[in-house]
Amino acid sequence: NAFDTAGGLKLYAGPKLSNASQEELVDDINLAKAPVILNVYDVGSDPTLKTIARINTPALLTGKGGGVFHGAIEVYGKEYSYGGSRQNITGVFTCHPRKCSMHTYRQSLYLGDCELDPDQIDLVINKMKPEWMAPNYNLLRNNCVFFSKELAIELGVSEIPKWVYNLANVGASLENMLSKSGSNEMPSVNKSQNTSNLKEHIIEETYENNPCEDI
Numbered sequence: 001n002a003f004d005t006a007g008g009l010k011l012y013a014g015p016k017l018s019n020a021s022q023e024e025l026v027d028d029i030n031l032a033k034a035p036v037i038l039n040v041y042d043v044g045s046d047p048t049l050k051t052i053a054r055i056n057t058p059a060l061l062t063g064k065g066g067g068v069f070h071g072a073i074e075v076y077g078k079e080y081s082y083g084g085s086r087q088n089i090t091g092v093f094t095c096h097p098r099k100c101s102m103h104t105y106r107q108s109l110y111l112g113d114c115e116l117d118p119d120q121i122d123l124v125i126n127k128m129k130p131e132w133m134a135p136n137y138n139l140l141r142n143n144c145v146f147f148s149k150e151l152a153i154e155l156g157v158s159e160i161p162k163w164v165y166n167l168a169n170v171g172a173s174l175e176n177m178l179s180k181s182g183s184n185e186m187p188s189v190n191k192s193q194n195t196s197n198l199k200e201h202i203i204e205e206t207y208e209n210n211p212c213e214d215i
Contacts, residue, residue: 001077003029007098010107014038016158017110025110032113034075034121036157038148040164041070041103069164070103071148075155076118080125082147084137091134092125092147112157124154 003026005011011022020028029035072081074097081100082091098105116124128151136142145165152160 003035004077004097008105009098011037012107012109014109014111014158015161017112029110032115034114034116036111036114036152036155037074037097038109038111038152038160038164039072039074039079039098040106040108041072041100042106043068043070043103069106069145070100071145071160071164072100073148073151073155074098074108075114075121080151082132082137082144083134085134087134089134090129091132091137092129109161111152111155111160114155114157116155121155124151128154 005026009022011025013020013025029037070081072079072095074080077097078094079097079100080092080094083093084091095101098108114121128147132142132147145160149160149165152158
């Protein structure tokens with residue numbers, strides 16, 4: 001089937017692929033046996049998070065910096081990602097590509113052709129499901145972008161760009177520093193800022209009600 005370009009697709013080449021136009025990338029995808037695409041979302045849709053997205057845009061254009069993102073891997077018309085829950089179930093879930101209802105689609109990156117059959121993809125996913133349990137979700141160390149990074153490696157395609165998970169790495173390093181210093185609190189942002197929505201959407205990236213249609 002031809003690659004679906006509807007719904008405001010913004011397609012770019014992955015880190016190890018040569019620069020090409022969106023039209024050229026779509027042609028490459030349509031010629032590939034099993035093209036693998038990273039879909040990147042801005043987390044949530046509230047005004048605070050949209051402000052963060054605007055602030056990070058210039059940095060993303062240079063390949064530096066980072067932001068607050070939801071990541072997912074698309075292959076064979078399904079989008080695979082990872083979320084948290086208190087239930088003792090796998091956190092791996094699927095939805096229609098670029099349609100995760102909890103987040104706002106930003107852009108896609110073509111990572112290459114894994115050349116696997118659908119049955120082989122299923123074997124990879126089924127192997128990862130018990131390794132990515134929902135209760136083990138952690139905002140800084142074990143989240144959807146790290147799942148996407150690991151899945152891309154398992155599929156043998158280009159790694160995802162570092163800007164997708166830079167902020168989580170910085171946060172984890174800061175958490176380590178605070179832990180060593182004996183502090184239990186992260187540095188606070190400007191108290192005048194309303195961060196309740198930010199905390200709700202970032203920390204509570206849970207899928208207990210499965211907002212994405214499982215396919």
